C-alpha cells in the first residue's frame with residue numbers, strides 16, 4: 001500500500017515551473033510568447049509534419065493555444081513549457097509532460113533553425129529525470145510517427161526504449177486524414 005504522503009503527492013503532483021539545463025530554461029508559457037512562437041515555428045509545415053495539429057494560419061491561433069496552456073497549469077494533468085535559450089531568453093520551442101497517476105507522457109517541438117544541436121534531447125532529459133525522480137511515477141512514455149526518425153532518436157537518447165508499434169494509433173493531419181502507425185517509447189524504473 002502506498003503511504004498517505006504518496007497518495008497526496010499523486011493528487012497534487014505538479015512539475016517545477018522553471019527548469020534549467022546546461023543551455024536552456026524551460027518555463028511556463030505566456031501570451032507574450034505568441035509572436036515568437038508564431039514567427040519561429042507554429043506556421044512552419046515542416047515542423048508540424050508529424051504533429052496532431054495543423055500549422056497556425058494566424059497569430060490568434062497561437063494565442064488561443066497559449067491561453068489553453070495557462071489553463072492547463074491550473075489543472076493536474078498537462079504541463080506545457082516554452083523552451084528558451086538560457087543566454088538570451090529566445091523562445092525556440094515547447095515541451096510538455098502529461099501526468100496520469102503513476103505514469104507520464106511527453107511531447108515536444110523545436111523551431112527548425114535549432115534542429116540537430118541536441119536541444120530537444122537536453123530538454124527532454126530534464127523532464128524524464130524529474131518524472132522518474134518522483135516517488136509516484138514509474139513510467140515515462142511517448143509516441144512518435146513511425147517515419148519521424150529524428151524524434152525516435154531523441155527519445156532513445158533521453159533514455160527510452162522502443163516498446164513496439166501501435167498500429168493506426170494517431171491522426172497526423174499534415175500527412176493524411178487516416179490514422180497512422182506510431183512507435184511507443186518508454187523509460188521505466
Ligand SMILES: CC(C)(COP(=O)(O)OP(=O)(O)OC[C@H]1O[C@@H](n2cnc3c(N)ncnc32)[C@H](O)[C@@H]1OP(=O)(O)O)[C@@H](O)C(=O)NCCC(=O)NCCS
Pocket residue numbers: 046047048050051107108109110111114115116117118119120121122143144145148149150151153154
Ligand atoms: C524531433 C525534434 C524535436 C528533434 O529535435 P533536435 O533538437 O533536432 O533533436 P536532437 O538534436 O536532440 O537529436 C536529433 C537526433 O535525430 C537524428 N536525426 C535527425 N534527422 C534524422 C533523420 N531524418 N533520420 C535519422 N536520424 C535523424 C540526429 O542525427 C540526432 O541524433 P544523433 O545525436 O544520434 O546524431 C525536431 O526535429 C522537431 O521539432 N521536429 C518537429 C516536431 C516533432 O516532430 N516533434 C516530435 C513529435 S513526436
